[in-house]
Amino acid sequence: MSDIIHLLPDSIANQIAAGEVIQRPASVVKELVENAIDAGADSVQLIIKDAGRTLVQVIDNGKGMSATDARMAFERHATSKIKSADDLFALHTMGFRGEALPSIAAIAQVELKTRKEGEELGTLLQIAGSKVEKQEPVACPEGSNFSVKNIFYNVPARRKFLKSNDTERRNILIELERIVLVNPSIEFSFIDNDIEVLKYPACGLRQRIVNVIGKNFNQQLISIDIDTSLVKITGFVGKPDSARKTRAQQFFFVNGRYMRHPYFNKAVLSAFEPLIPTGEYPNYFIYFEVDPSTIDVNIHPTKTEIKFENEQPVWQILSAAIKEALGKFNEVPTIDFDTDDAIDIPIHDPSKNTAQPRVNINPSYNPFKSSSSTGYQRPNLDWEQFYQGFENDKGSLDTPEETPADRTIFNQSEGSDEVERANADMVIHYQYKSRYILTSVKSGLMLIDQRRAHIRILFDRFLSQIEHKKGISQRALFPEIIELSPSEAAMIPYLMDDLEAVGFDLSHLGNNAYAVNGAPSEVKADPVQLIHNMIDKNIESGSDVKEEIRISLALSMANAAAIPYGHKLSDEEMNKIVDQLFASQSHKYTPDGKLIISLLEDDIIDKMFK
Secondary structure, three states, X not given: OOOOOOOOOHHHHHHHHHHHHOOOHHHHHHHHHHHHHHOOOOEEEEEEEXXXXXXXXXXXXXXXXXXXXXXXXXXXXXXXXXXXXXXHHOOOOOOOOOOHHXXXXXXXXXXXXXXXXXXXXXXXXXXXXXXXXXEEEEOOOOEEEEEEEOOOOOOHHHHHOOOOHHHHHHHHHHHHHHHXXXXXXXXXEEEEOOEEEEEEOOOOHHHHHHHHHOHHHHHHEEEEEEEOOOOEEEEEEEOHHHOEOOOOOEEEEEOOEEEEOHHHHHHHHHHHOXXXXXXXXXXXXXXXXXXXXXXXXXXXXXXXXXXXXXXXXXXXXXXXXXXXXXXXXXXXXXXXOOOOOOOOOOXXXXXXXXXXXXXXXXXXXXXXXXXXXXXEOOXXXXXXXXXXXXXXXXXXXXXXXXXXXXXXXXXXXXXXXXXXXXXXXXXXXXXXXXOEEEEEEOOEEEEEEHHHHHXXXXXXXXXXXXXXXXXXXXXXXEEEEEEOOHHHHOOHHHHXXXXXXXXXXXXXXXXXXXXXXXXXXXOOOOHHHHHHHHHHHHHHXXXXXXXXXXXXXXXXXXXXXXXXXXXXXXXXXXXXXXHHHHOOOOOOEXXXXXXXXXXXXXXXXXXXXX
């Protein structure tokens, strides 16, 4: 019987490795830009076409490579950063495993132009599907110029599963943001389909954060800075009032590398817990500097999950640093008695007689008299005006000018006739602790969560408006300006049709800024914050299917517009909520799966009294 186990060809092995390292065009961007940083570049240019499908090009002014190095860089496990196993635990660079370039070359057509400092000519190298097609001397600037064309051209199954251009472009921007935020001393530019859409000049850390997230964010940053024998922690946290309902602006970096760390995230949340409402999340940009031997960055192919040797002590240091920063921000200001505007407080002298304060009154004043002797002239009021219309229907005491229906949580467009019919057929409901609606049914006592019920009702309504484009917009007297980060702005074209369908009116002002000229009439929340939350939620979920985005949009708006807990409901409002809830096809659960209705059955109630 012949042997059945054999070694894979290098081309297939590289494609398998590419499946771990290169998942989409954003992965190519990450690897190439990190290589440029490791090469000592202080200027990096990223160029893409068709969201990276057709072209991902990275040009840097780093130290470049010789002809031999350029060829060796595309061999598996070839690296300039590791010479022994001990080097794995003393890493100060971004890439180190030597898999990125061969993985990219296995699934794309790659062209490299590179020249070392001091050399007259550089090297041109062309590789497609792991096969070297050309290598020759070429005139080029110092540094490296990588062009990656037609990603997954030889793996059609992988190319077929790439998302839409908007989604892939958004993922590229997210990767670029993470790199830009941790390298403020490097100049970055981003060219998309021959248009320069971003340019970040070299600057300080705070200014880089503001350039990426938006200039309005500058006033929201609180600095943190603590240096211990275990870890040095610097960066910024957002003020409590800048907290959002999503986790979009939360960044951890360790030794210049972006990381995800749920355990440290809990340390930040615990520090903010008493200062922000439940369900909101703080913004933070936190940078750790630790001994490389105390962390393991090689536990995940993308190197975004990092294991710390001293996690618990670092957790405590991080929590203390944030609490100290927040404490300074919330510190009660002291009164400065040395200022020129200080109040002059007289010193008590017991030897002097102090006059008792007196109040001057006119004893002859009578408000019911008009007399020249008192010096008071009563105004000539036409009291009959107050009684005009008193006896007609509109002015009667039994029908005040503002009826309970005017204060209802539902739109007046639903009609007064409908309210009158509801009053005639009204079932008695009881509101418990301004949170639950209690109502009697055949099988027992039903408890309805009022906020969740309203979310369900509004979600169905907003989703219908999106599908039929029948949202009602309320024009803003003074349009508000919303400034977005590049990754947020990338979502707007994808959401614009649905935003307009529910009543938003946005106009593009350039430079990732939009004017909010109108908002849905049913939503009373801040439209700028609501748009931020909706965009962040879509970035978090990574939705690509249009229906999923519409559901996410409708749910975000329903959460913003629904009545809060603690809101006292009238009988008409409770009746309306119950009626409209049971008119929904999915009245038991909210769109995100939370229970709305709970039933306390008769036999359980009976057992309580036995």
